Amino acid sequence: MGRKLVFTSGKGGVGKTTMCANIGIALSMLGQKVVMVDADIGLNNLDVVMCVENKVAYDVADVVEGKCRLKQALIQDADFPSLYILPSFHNYDTANITAPNFKSIIDTLSVGFDFVIIDCPAGIDSGFHRAVAAASEAYVVTTPHISAVRDADKVMALLNGYPLLNIGLVVNRVRGDMVISGEMMTAGDISRLLRCTPTGIIPDDDTVTVNSDIMRHNTECEVKQAIMILAENILSGKRRIYDCTDDYRGIFGKLKARLKKMF
Amino acid sequence: MKETKRPADRLKKVLMIDKLKSASNLEELLKNDARILLENYFELTAGAVRTGLNIDEKNLINIELTAKAANIKRFGIILK
Numbered sequence: 001m002g003r004k005l006v007f008t009s010g011k012g013g014v015g016k017t018t019m020c021a022n023i024g025i026a027l028s029m030l031g032q033k034v035v036m037v038d039a040d041i042g043l044n045n046l047d048v049v050m051c052v053e054n055k056v057a058y059d060v061a062d063v064v065e066g067k068c069r070l071k072q073a074l075i076q077d078a079d080f081p082s083l084y085i086l087p088s089f090h091n092y093d094t095a096n097i098t099a100p101n102f103k104s105i106i107d108t109l110s111v112g113f114d115f116v117i118i119d120c121p122a123g124i125d126s127g128f129h130r131a132v133a134a135a136s137e138a139y140v141v142t143t144p145h146i147s148a149v150r151d152a153d154k155v156m157a158l159l160n161g162y163p164l165l166n167i168g169l170v171v172n173r174v175r176g177d178m179v180i181s182g183e184m185m186t187a188g189d190i191s192r193l194l195r196c197t198p199t200g201i202i203p204d205d206d207t208v209t210v211n212s213d214i215m216r217h218n219t220e221c222e223v224k225q226a227i228m229i230l231a232e233n234i235l236s237g238k239r240r241i242y243d244c245t246d247d248y249r250g251i252f253g254k255l256k257a258r259l260k261k262m263f
Numbered sequence: 264m265k266e267t268k269r270p271a272d273r274l275k276k277v278l279m280i281d282k283l284k285s286a287s288n289l290e291e292l293l294k295n296d297a298r299i300l301l302e303n304y305f306e307l308t309a310g311a312v313r314t315g316l317n318i319d320e321k322n323l324i325n326i327e328l329t330a331k332a333a334n335i336k337r338f339g340i341i342l343k
Binding site for chain 2: 144146149150153154182183184185186189190193
């Protein structure tokens, strides 16, 4: 049976969908057979991030309503043959997509795949419950901002009520220069306050703004290294963490931080 | 001029306030438990137990508990 991971956050806009997409790509680069499921009914974006929005023939609602087989709804990635996407329903009519129905789909997928990655919607309402109830592991994505960590804290309290094997923490969009100057919280601060060791720390990088599915592009950047470390941690239980502040230490580091602020 | 707090310190205060005000209603639980404890020793006047929970500038929880009693009990017997 494959592992069923859900990426959740509470707060919207912290990078759940981007994280799902890139972790899916990274795991397939590591030889795993991966399917990514968009659990955000109505405000779905996983298909856009993965650049398959023009290939959507069937979605999760069609599978639930019996209009197609599960295999027909899966979209194979063009660059990574072991990576598939199950797109979400674009209309906000969730009457048929109940938590048991959704769980049944995820359980079926886990038989044929090494990893099922679920992109959880923002918030803590029925969509959150539907996504988390289907998963066996959860990763809470947050950014080093007070509102995001506050929401992550509430989500973690809710996740303790589910029978999850593991709850991990991913701190996204960390600015190493701001951490050094004390303007931004460190991942250690967040870890202590949430009482959870981070599984991954991802630096902030403008290249991700341009290409959300950065892992498939040939651009060399820190974000790709950090995401690959996170994927390896998820796959093999390692505890390596990417140091976002390394580039901003010492004389040259401080100069780089100053230049970054100027431009 | 307003002193700039470290983001982590400010967040700690926010998280502690959230927990104090959470659905479990800590203040009400504290008040009920305090009343039960105090009634073993004192003849409390009606509605006399008051609790206060707040966070100070050092991010420590101030716990205030006040009550008024008409008399002292000893072994459950009211002393006259």
